[in-house]
Amino acid sequence: MTGIYFDNNATTRVDPAVVEAMLPYFTEQFGNPSSMHSFGNKVGLAIKKARMQVQELLGAEHDSEIIFTSCGTESDSTAILSALKAQPERKEIITTTVEHPAILTLCAWLEKDGYKVHYLKVDGKGRLDLDEYKKLLGDQTAVVSVMWANNETGTFFPVVEMAELANAAGAMFHTDAVQAVGKVPLNLKDTKIDMLSVSGHKLHAPKGVGVLYLKRGVRFRPLLRGGHQERGRRAGTENTTSIVGLGKAAEMAMEAMAFENTEVARLRDKLEAGILAKVPRSFVTGNPDDRLPNTSNIAFEFIEGEAILLLLNKFGIAASSGSACTSGSLEPSHVMRAMGIPYTAAHGTVRFSLSRYSTEAEVDRVIAVVPEIIAQLRKLSPYWDGDGPAAEPEKAFAPTYA
Amino acid sequence: MWDYSDKVKEHFFQPRNAGVLEGANGVGDVGSISCGDALRLMLKVEPETDIILDAHFQTFGCGSAIASSSALTEMIKGKTLDEALKVSNQDIADYLDGLPPEKMHCSVMGREALQAAVANYRGEEWSDDHEEGALVCKCFAIDAVMIEDTIRANDLSSVQDVTNYTKAGGGCSSCHEGIEEILVKVMAERGESFKPGTPSKEEAKPAGMTNLQRIRKIEAVLESVRPQLKRDGGDIELLDVDGKTIYVSMTGACAGCQMEALTLQGIQQKLMEELKEFIKIVPTKAGALSRASCHV
Numbered sequence: 001m002t003g004i005y006f007d008n009n010a011t012t013r014v015d016p017a018v019v020e021a022m023l024p025y026f027t028e029q030f031g032n033p034s035s036m037h038s039f040g041n042k043v044g045l046a047i048k049k050a051r052m053q054v055q056e057l058l059g060a061e062h063d064s065e066i067i068f069t070s071c072g073t074e075s076d077s078t079a080i081l082s083a084l085k086a087q088p089e090r091k092e093i094i095t096t097t098v099e100h101p102a103i104l105t106l107c108a109w110l111e112k113d114g115y116k117v118h119y120l121k122v123d124g125k126g127r128l129d130l131d132e133y134k135k136l137l138g139d140q141t142a143v144v145s146v147m148w149a150n151n152e153t154g155t156f157f158p159v160v161e162m163a164e165l166a167n168a169a170g171a172m173f174h175t176d177a178v179q180a181v182g183k184v185p186l187n188l189k190d191t192k193i194d195m196l197s198v199s200g201h202k203l204h205a206p207k208g209v210g211v212l213y214l215k216r217g218v219r220f221r222p223l224l225r226g227g228h229q230e231r232g233r234r235a236g237t238e239n240t241t242s243i244v245g246l247g248k249a250a251e252m253a254m255e256a257m258a259f260e261n262t263e264v265a266r267l268r269d270k271l272e273a274g275i276l277a278k279v280p281r282s283f284v285t286g287n288p289d290d291r292l293p294n295t296s297n298i299a300f301e302f303i304e305g306e307a308i309l310l311l312l313n314k315f316g317i318a319a320s321s322g323s324a325c326t327s328g329s330l331e332p333s334h335v336m337r338a339m340g341i342p343y344t345a346a347h348g349t350v351r352f353s354l355s356r357y358s359t360e361a362e363v364d365r366v367i368a369v370v371p372e373i374i375a376q377l378r379k380l381s382p383y384w385d386g387d388g389p390a391a392e393p394e395k396a397f398a399p400t401y402a
Numbered sequence: 403m404w405d406y407s408d409k410v411k412e413h414f415f416q417p418r419n420a421g422v423l424e425g426a427n428g429v430g431d432v433g434s435i436s437c438g439d440a441l442r443l444m445l446k447v448e449p450e451t452d453i454i455l456d457a458h459f460q461t462f463g464c465g466s467a468i469a470s471s472s473a474l475t476e477m478i479k480g481k482t483l484d485e486a487l488k489v490s491n492q493d494i495a496d497y498l499d500g501l502p503p504e505k506m507h508c509s510v511m512g513r514e515a516l517q518a519a520v521a522n523y524r525g526e527e528w529s530d531d532h533e534e535g536a537l538v539c540k541c542f543a544i545d546a547v548m549i550e551d552t553i554r555a556n557d558l559s560s561v562q563d564v565t566n567y568t569k570a571g572g573g574c575s576s577c578h579e580g581i582e583e584i585l586v587k588v589m590a591e592r593g594e595s596f597k598p599g600t601p602s603k604e605e606a607k608p609a610g611m612t613n614l615q616r617i618r619k620i621e622a623v624l625e626s627v628r629p630q631l632k633r634d635g636g637d638i639e640l641l642d643v644d645g646k647t648i649y650v651s652m653t654g655a656c657a658g659c660q661m662e663a664l665t666l667q668g669i670q671q672k673l674m675e676e677l678k679e680f681i682k683i684v685p686t687k688a689g690a691l692s693r694a695s696c697h698v
Contacts (some may be wrong), residue, residue, distance in 0.1 A: 305464075306464035306465055307414070380460055380468060399435070
């Protein structure tokens, strides 16, 4: 592997041990787990094992609570559409302004069908107001969907507590936990969380496999209907190789849980402190006191994120940005806007997300390179003047149609 | 990651004429901080001759915004103001060997900064008529505001109409859902509801032209753009006319050029204006037509 990959919230490298576990299921063990013969039976057993490995990682009470899907987005759509279908008398959804598009785009579409969607606001550090939440919960609430950890800032939401409140109001609770699973110890059997989404490729399993955790007894209406796979809750022939891979990755994530929360967190903290110490007018977004151990989101004022990424890439460093340009949209990241980060900083946010494969040498290299890049771009910026921002930057440069 | 040309990358990594220009006597500040792209263009103009002696820029923006700014300063140095004002946004994009459709607005911004800086030098007020919406059609780089305005101005009520008037939706068709949403919204303003399957507006009849006159007219339009194409080492040939569809062959440097779609879009627009009817221009290889017809 060449280059420094600090974009693990986007996707992760499949662990070689995961690949090794998967390989026999392409060729020798190619059977359909639904078949009666031994070709199929052995594959069926491998899926059973994977299910138990995922059960262990999630702290689920029963292995039958694990439904394999094709991705996190499918799990999210299945969960929310099921909750609406199963409770047709309830017409409201509660979610947050900072969810992943997998939730927000679906909710926007459901609004056209007459559902009422409440979007919980966040404060400057990306935290929710639980009093606002309590007021919105009611007998019209079909489902609450709140992410466990934000993909851009890593900030946690108090989903365990929020699930208790939803449960008391008779509403279902779903959480998109794709960033948290594998980095946060989970014990779902002791929570009131009804549904939870997992994405394999965020925890060193391949792309194209996910999980929907569905608590036993929660009313469910499948998205895909057809064969009896996944006990009729997700029809379609199983992605056997990837399921086996996800099982192995779940097992490895259990083993690495402490490491992620100590060593990876230490490296992340070092990276962040190193950059902030050397780069003026930069700050951490989100809530640094309560977030994923691997994520640091830093706003560099008065410059634009895509330009930063292109220069980082030239140095072989991979990260991502909340700028409008990196998405081809006209607005910077909805997460940054929801936190009230000004445009001149929101466009210059860069997310560094580490993994257990990140090294001290890589962190040192990034700390050495970033200040140069930022200084180089600020030299081009109309908001910048010599060694610091222009006096009263908003007045120094106020372009037409801004 | 964006598919930037080597020229864009080069101008981004080694921008020309960046930073404050001492003694500038024409300055244009344009762009939108909410969109994340803004530019200050500084000109030093010789009053006696109106020649741009030097041009610098400062840009808050992405790779292609910085590259477009850099390209612009190179293109206008040494020109008189009137010559410089002839530089179009397409010229800036061409100079950079093309920009991705999502990034064409960077070249528009460059062109506007130039207008603003010249106006500033001449002591005039410059106001932009620029309004940009979310990109809807990626094939032809058409944004929501353009589609909305066109629907309003022409009372359009079908996706086909929108394609006929703006070209949006005429390519891969992935944006048809988005176009329908805009139709729903704009038609509601005039008290109508959008109905899928509504036939498109009756297309304007060819103004009493015979087939021969029509084809001659088409040839004349192609003749008028030919010098421009030849300048870039390319050419265009009329292959066939089948009702509203005009088949052409792009040859030389035009064949497979990144800007082919935009070039054809411009030619199509010219043809529509001349013929006063909706036509579609379809690029195809010489010889392909006779083969295709065997399968009809």
